[in-house]
Amino acid sequence: MKRVLVIDDEVAVLRHFMVLLTQSQRYEITVLSDSTRALETVGAGKFDAVLLDMAMPGVHGREVLRGVREHHPETAVIVITGVEDSQLAVEAMQLGAFDYLYKPVGEDQLMLTLDRALEECASGREAV
Amino acid sequence: MQDLDRLLREEELLARLDWFIRLRWVFLIGLTLMIAATSQLLGIALPYPHILAVGGIIFAYNTGLYLYHSFYTRQRPPDIHATRIEANLQIGTDILALTAMIHLSGGAENPFIFFYLFHAIIGSILLSKIEVWTHGSLAYAQFLSVLFLEYSGILPHYWLTPLYASPRHQNLFFLLGVGIALLITLFGTIYMSSSIAHGLRIREMELQLTRRMLQKKSHDLEEANRELREKQAQLVQSEKLASLGQLSAGVAHEINNPIQFIQGNMRILNESMDTILPLLDQHARGNPDLTVARLKYPFFREHIKTLLDDMYTGAIRIADTVRDLKKFARLDEGKMDETVDVNEVVRAGLRLVQNKIKRYQVIADLDLELPTITGCTNKVEQVVVANLINAAEALGERPGGMITLSTRAEDGGKSIRLSVSDNGPGMPEHIKSRVFDPFFTTKQPTGGTGLGLSVAYGIVNEHGGWVEVAGAVGEGAMFTYHFPVKRGAG
Numbered sequence: 001m002k003r004v005l006v007i008d009d010e011v012a013v014l015r016h017f018m019v020l021l022t023q024s025q026r027y028e029i030t031v032l033s034d035s036t037r038a039l040e041t042v043g044a045g046k047f048d049a050v051l052l053d054m055a056m057p058g059v060h061g062r063e064v065l066r067g068v069r070e071h072h073p074e075t076a077v078i079v080i081t082g083v084e085d086s087q088l089a090v091e092a093m094q095l096g097a098f099d100y101l102y103k104p105v106g107e108d109q110l111m112l113t114l115d116r117a118l119e120e121c122a123s124g125r126e127a128v
Numbered sequence: 129m130q131d132l133d134r135l136l137r138e139e140e141l142l143a144r145l146d147w148f149i150r151l152r153w154v155f156l157i158g159l160t161l162m163i164a165a166t167s168q169l170l171g172i173a174l175p176y177p178h179i180l181a182v183g184g185i186i187f188a189y190n191t192g193l194y195l196y197h198s199f200y201t202r203q204r205p206p207d208i209h210a211t212r213i214e215a216n217l218q219i220g221t222d223i224l225a226l227t228a229m230i231h232l233s234g235g236a237e238n239p240f241i242f243f244y245l246f247h248a249i250i251g252s253i254l255l256s257k258i259e260v261w262t263h264g265s266l267a268y269a270q271f272l273s274v275l276f277l278e279y280s281g282i283l284p285h286y287w288l289t290p291l292y293a294s295p296r297h298q299n300l301f302f303l304l305g306v307g308i309a310l311l312i313t314l315f316g317t318i319y320m321s322s323s324i325a326h327g328l329r330i331r332e333m334e335l336q337l338t339r340r341m342l343q344k345k346s347h348d349l350e351e352a353n354r355e356l357r358e359k360q361a362q363l364v365q366s367e368k369l370a371s372l373g374q375l376s377a378g379v380a381h382e383i384n385n386p387i388q389f390i391q392g393n394m395r396i397l398n399e400s401m402d403t404i405l406p407l408l409d410q411h412a413r414g415n416p417d418l419t420v421a422r423l424k425y426p427f428f429r430e431h432i433k434t435l436l437d438d439m440y441t442g443a444i445r446i447a448d449t450v451r452d453l454k455k456f457a458r459l460d461e462g463k464m465d466e467t468v469d470v471n472e473v474v475r476a477g478l479r480l481v482q483n484k485i486k487r488y489q490v491i492a493d494l495d496l497e498l499p500t501i502t503g504c505t506n507k508v509e510q511v512v513v514a515n516l517i518n519a520a521e522a523l524g525e526r527p528g529g530m531i532t533l534s535t536r537a538e539d540g541g542k543s544i545r546l547s548v549s550d551n552g553p554g555m556p557e558h559i560k561s562r563v564f565d566p567f568f569t570t571k572q573p574t575g576g577t578g579l580g581l582s583v584a585y586g587i588v589n590e591h592g593g594w595v596e597v598a599g600a601v602g603e604g605a606m607f608t609y610h611f612p613v614k615r616g617a618g
Contacts, residue, residue, distance in 0.1 A: 012438035019431055023422040 001028045002118050005045060007038050007064065008053040008080075013103075017051060020107060027114075035059040039067045047075050049098075049117050054081035054088060062091065069096040076117035080105055134256070136329050136336075138208045141215055141254045146197060148218055148250075152190045159183050159229075166233075174233050174286050182228045189221065215254060219263055223247055227270040234288035235278045236306045237296055241271065244310065245317045252322035264318045271310060275303055362594070380450045387450060391443045398436050405429070452579040464590070467500045468508050470546055470611070474533050477512030484520045488529040495536045498544055501611045507587040508611075514580035515548035515607050522552035522605060542613055543593070549606035554599045563597060584609070 004027045006017045014031040021029050032041050035056040042050060050068060054061035061079065068077055079092045082103045089100040098117040101109065163179060166172045223244070230238050244267050251260035277283040278297040285297040296302040409429070412418045418425040471494045478485070478492065501508075516531065523529035530551045538545050555563070562568045564585040569578030588595055588609045599605040 012442060015431065015434060015438060019423065019435060022427060025422070 001026065002048045003028045003030070003045060004049050004051065004114070005029075005042060005047045006031045006051045007033075007035060007041075007056075007061075008051075009033055009035065009056040009058070010053075013053075020110070021114075024111060035061070035064060038064040039071065042068050042072055042075060047072075048121060049076045049078060049114060051114075052077055052079050052097075054079060054092070055083050062088075062095070065092060065095050065097055074121065076121040078113055078117055080110075133326070133329055133333065136332055137254060137256070138212070142206050142208065142211055144254055145211060145215065148215070149190055149194050149197065152186065152222070156183060156187055156190070172289055172291075174288075179229065179232050182225055182232065186222075186225050193218070212255075216259060216263075219247055219251055219255070220266070223263060223267045223270065227267070227274060230271070231274045231278070231283065232286060234286055234291075235297055236275055236303050237288045237292055239291075241306065241310055242313060244268075244271070244314050248314055248317045249321045252318055253325045257322060260318055260322060264314055268311065268314060272307065275307065279303065383446065383450050387443060387447050391440070391447060394436065394440045394443055398433075398440060401433060401436065405432075449579075452583065464504050465502060466505050468503050468505050469498075469500050470508060470535055470544060471496070471498055473505060473508045474512055474535060474546070477509050477516060478533075480509070480513055481516045481520070485516055485531060488520065488523055488531050491530065491532045493532060493534040495534075495544075498535050498537055499541055499613050501544060501591070501613050503591045503611070504587075507590070511546070511584040511587050511609060512548070514584045518581060518607075519548055519550035519552065519605075522550050524552070526552060538610070543610055544613065545608055545610045547606055547608040549599070549604060551604040554601045554603045554605055555597075556601050560597055560599075564595070581607075 004021060006014055006021075006029065008014050008017070008031075011033055014033055018029050018031050021027050030041070030045060030047070032038060035058040038059060052061050052064055052068075061081065065077055065079065068075055073096075076098045077096070078099050078101065079089075079097045080101045080103060081088075084102055092100050098120070099113050101113060159179075160183070163176065163183075166174065167176060226243055226247070230241055230243075233240070244264075247267065248260070248264055251263050255263070274283070275297070278285040285295055287295040287297075408418075408420070408425070412425045412429075415425075420428040423431075474492060474494065478490065512533070516533075519531045523531070528551070532547075532549045534547050536545050537543075564582050565578075566582040567578040568582075584607075585595055588611065591611050593609060593611040596608040596610070597605070598608070
């Protein structure tokens with residue numbers, strides 16, 4: 001099963017994503033609300049994908065994204081955030097995010113994006 | 129005018145003192161050439177040792193002055209008093225030396241008696257009228273004394289042989305002629321050059337006055353420009369709030385309806401779980417593979433209550449935001465013609481948020497003579513409450529947190545001011561400039577909606593008042609609200 005990590009400072013959002021992803025029975029879900037521990041968690045967990053919020057107290061999502069791309073390039077990062085900031089979206093894509101989604105994200109769109117990310121990341125790994 | 133005249137003269141004097149010394153070097157060179165010319169070419173028999181002695185004295189004190197100015201006064205701030213005394217001494221000494229020279233080279237017969245005029249001109253430009261007239265009179269008196277002493281034989285007369293066939297120091301007509309000529313030219317020169325210098329100074333004075341006036345004008349203009357920019361920024365802020373107000377009025381209405389049934393139904397759903405879950409539990413015991421909503425039953429069972437709680441809390445949060453928005457949009461239009469006792473409002477506000485601020489030291493410094501204002505009591509109370517909450521949130525866990533509320537009459541009783549300050553961390557410029565922006569909050573995680581202060585801003589605007597924010601990082605913060613006593617008067 002693909003391992004997916006969700007990072008968001010709001011616990012209710014984390015629970016929602018956890019249940020939503022569990023429904024599909026295809027992923028192994030880990031959630032994290034403390035962004036200061038993000039890199040350490042990603043490093044320990046060998047995740048295939050990370051769903052990442054941007055505006056978080058502690059470490060900003062931008063920094064988490066940068067760190068993950070640098071130290072764990074095999075992990076795909078999908079940014080899901082409530083901040084409709086096109087500049088931030090462009091910045092996230094430049095930093096190597098797989099996609100940038102705005103909350104609220106419908107279930108279908110989330111699954112589609114996540115599967116595409118996982119597929120791409122798997123083919124990338126084979127190529128390596 | 130008099131003072132300025134003196135000031136300009138003294139400025140000139142400070143700049144010219146070195147110039148005196150240079151002139152004296154030129155004079156000494158001229159003197160040397162003159163001595164050479166008279167003795168060698170014209171063969172005049174003058175007491176050259178005496179003349180050289182006087183020249184030597186001039187050379188000595190000029191050297192002294194030169195060194196004094198090069199090494200002593202240059203490192204010091206200019207002292208106008210000392211400079212004036214020095215200038216008077218220099219001119220006095222020069223006149224004395226000149227008189228001695230004139231005596232040693234023919235007295236009244238010497239065509240260079242008009243050298244006094246140089247001193248007269250320089251004195252007229254740089255010294256006050258009294259000073260220059262005194263120097264002129266002293267010079268003239270010295271000259272007359274020389275004539276008298278030579279005439280009476282007390283001092284020897286040095287006859288300018290080739291110029292005059294016989295000595296004239298006892299020729300009264302000649303002496304009278306020379307005396308009158310010097311009298312007229314000397315005092316005429318003093319009079320004319322001092323009045324010309326005075327006229328020039330007045331013109332310069334006018335120029336300076338004009339310049340100062342222009343400087344002040346341009347300073348005033350800058351000030352006005354700055355105020356204008358500030359006012360414009362305030363205007364933009366009000367404009368922003370107004371348009372957002374209209375927008376949020378519509379949005380709030382749209383959201384409020386569904387939020388009503390979401391919140392209500394959530395409660396019903398939550399409650400129903402108390403009945404449903406035990407039944408499901410029972411059912412699951414006989415069906416170990418039971419799934420609900422594609423979730424394995426134990427997982428579902430573990431999370432369903434929390435999920436419902438999350439939704440309920442979320443719905444309440446939306447409702448709170450909408451309520452704040454409505455206030456902001458002034459959907460609950462309050463009456464604006466009440467008589468508001470702001471002191472009373474402050475006390476009520478303190479009671480309302482007592483729970484939030486009880487851990488801090490709160491000082492209410494109220495002006496008991498405060499005039500009442502016309503407006504809406506509830507709205508002014510909102511201003512107080514929003515600021516108390518803001519202060520409490522700024523203070524957080526800080527030990528020694530202090531909140532001060534004060535009211536004062538101002539502008540001769542035409543308006544009042546209400547200020548709320550805290551000794552919290554203060555605000556950097558970029559936050560200070562945005563505190564009244566709707567939805568701007570620095571406490572997202574603790575659930576601030578970012579509307580409290582913008583609502584306060586809107587309310588004060590509505591009352592015809594205005595707002596000030598003070599306090600940089602490390603200085604705490606102070607919000608001051610000014611309300612006119614009568615709306616439209618402020």
